[in-house]
Amino acid sequence: MTTLLLDAVHRYTQSHADATGIAETPVPGLHLVQATTPTGLEHTVVKPLVCLVLQGAKRVSIAGQDHTYKSDDSMIVATNAPTVSRISEASIARPYLAVALELEPAVIADLNTAIATTGGPAERSGNHTDTDLRDAVLRLVKLLDRPGDLAVLQPQLVREIHYWLLQGRHGRAIGELGLPDSQVRRIGRAISLLRQCYADPVSIERLASEAGMGRSAFHKHFRTVTSVTPLQFQKQLRLIEARRQMLEHGKSASRAAFDVGYQSVSQFSREYARLFGLPPVAARKAVRREAAIRD
CATH class of the missing domain: 1.10.10 (Arc Repressor Mutant, subunit A)
Structure with a gap:
């Protein structure tokens, strides 16, 4: 099963991945990832998601806790959380490959109701549900280049993926995403x-x-x-967006700072360096050097 899914993801990313190795898909919230070299640190504020690592390895720090995810591991993020991550194992011969899907609270809420009407969830078995989960993900990935079939089958496949996640070992935490008053x-x-x-x-x-x-x-x-606090959360959102604007759109540090809500460029530079380890101009040069080396 893993080999079939790995091959399907490899084929899709080979033809659809952008310069950063991310392949967006027609399915909202679903993207596939490929990397042929280890990457630098990436700061982001992720939405609740599941990430299946198929090959290579990724190190992730969430809420001060460090984790390493390798082939056949599943990463579940059940809250909106600031994360720091880097792909730590990747090569041309064995690229890092992964599938990530954002979780949908509305789908989870509907499944919570459906499961409750059957008397509650079945006994959870990690290995069993992981196999079923990957089978559903494989069937979804295989439809990505078949838009007619995807349009019809996507909703039920996304729902099935959420179902197996709810039945798995992280089901309790995921289930809370569907409770309106949680x-x-x-x-x-x-x-x-x-x-x-x-x-x-x-x-x-x-x-x-x-x-x-x-x-x-x-x-x-x-x-x-x-x-983190609400103020710290908003600050990270601003800094991450400013970094994206500078790297992807070539904005100056001052322009990006004002566009994300900063009134002081010097304050922006201090807080940027505190989060990313380098001031804006030096950080942009470092990213360009890393990209040149990879190319």
């Missing part, structure tokens, strides 16, 4: 607002109201779910 879901509503308005001042009162919580409870639960 702390994770309520904090998720505030995070969605922060993502939409990252460049604008957003008061704690407005965020707490979005989550349906009081100010103090919101602060506590936000940090529990994300490992």
Whole structure:
């Protein structure tokens, strides 16, 4: 099963991956990844997702905890969380290959209801559900270049993938994403607002109201779910977006700083260096050097 999925992902990324090794797909939230060399550190604020590592290895730090994911490992992120990661094992002969799919709370909520009507989930078995999960992912990947078939079968395959995740060893944490009044879901509503308005001042009162919580409870639960404060979360969103604008669109540090909401370029440069390890100009040169070496 893994070999078939690996081959399918390899073929798709060979023809569809961009310069960063990411192949976007017609399925919302699904992307395939290929890398032929280890990468530098990547900072991002991920949405809840599942990532199947098929070949190579990736190191990920979430909420201060470090993990290494290798071939046949599944990474589950059940909350919106700042992460630092790097592909640590990859070569031309054995490229890093992975499949990532963002989790859909609405699908999970529907499945929670369906499972509850059958008397609750079956006894969970990691190996069994992993096999079923990868089989469903394989069938979805094989349809990516068949748009007619994909349009018809995509919803049920995405639903099936979520089902096997709910039946697996991380099912309890994933299931909370579908509960409208769970702390994770309520904090998720505030995070969605922060993502939409990252460049604008957003008061704690407005965020707490979005989550349906009081100010103090919101602060506590936000940090529990994300490992950072709302202000730190917004700051990381701004810095990550500024970095993207500088690297992908060639914006100057000052232009990117103002576009993401900073009023002071010097403050932006200090906070950028604190997060990424280098000030903006030096960081952009380092990324270009790494790209030249890979090419």
